[in-house]
Amino acid sequence: MSALNKKIATATMLGVSASAAVAGCSAADEQEETSRQRTSVAPSVSPTGRNSVHAEGTYRATGWYGGLPSSIDVTLTLDDEVITDVEVTPNATVPTSLDYQERFAAAIPDVVVGRNVDEVRVSRLAGSSGTPDGFNDALDRIKAEAAR
Structure with missing residues (x-):
């Protein structure tokens, strides 16, 4: 499993927006994910x-x-x-x-x-x-x- 996939899987399990878990994502990306x-x-x-x-x-x-x-x-x-x-x-x-x-x-x-x-x-x-x-x-x- 790639590092990105591990971050996304961990964030998903924790209930955190997957885009927020990836380094370099902006607040707009996080808002898009939650929308x-x-x-x-x-x-x-x-x-x-x-x-x-x-x-x-x-x-x-x-x-x-x-x-x-x-x-x-x-x-x-x-x-x-x-x-x-x-x-x-x-x-x-x-x-x-x-x-x-x-x-x-x-x-x-x-x-x-x-x-x-x-x-x-x-x-x-x-x-x-x-x-x-x-x-x-x-x-x-x-x-x-x-x-x-």
């Missing part, structure tokens, strides 16, 4: 009879990527470990970057909805090679938040 929405998070056994690893609900996280850095907002709904809905909101202001983020946002539901959250890892999609890194970052944050 995530989560609903319907009571522990449950799935209809298949197995214990779910992630609490059902709707989660929101910002995914960061690139050298500038760039970001996208991801809202994702989980039900019995399956992604049932996803929405990506572009944050780019440069027209070319915004175009890549918008194309990615339009394509991502067809790729992830209906799939187990632990099986999703997105690579180049809709001509974008950077935006998937932001999506994967947000997905990791959501999975950490949803972990039981």
Whole structure:
């Protein structure tokens, strides 16, 4: 486990915002982490009879990527470990970057909805090679938040 993952796991266990545990994070990052929405998070056994690893609900996280850095907002709904809905909101202001983020946002539901959250890892999609890194970052944050 990397040092970053250990910090995040420790912070999550202690109930501290994961972004606050990472050195160099700003107060704005911590506020973004605490602004995530989560609903319907009571522990449950799935209809298949197995214990779910992630609490059902709707989660929101910002995914960061690139050298500038760039970001996208991801809202994702989980039900019995399956992604049932996803929405990506572009944050780019440069027209070319915004175009890549918008194309990615339009394509991502067809790729992830209906799939187990632990099986999703997105690579180049809709001509974008950077935006998937932001999506994967947000997905990791959501999975950490949803972990039981």
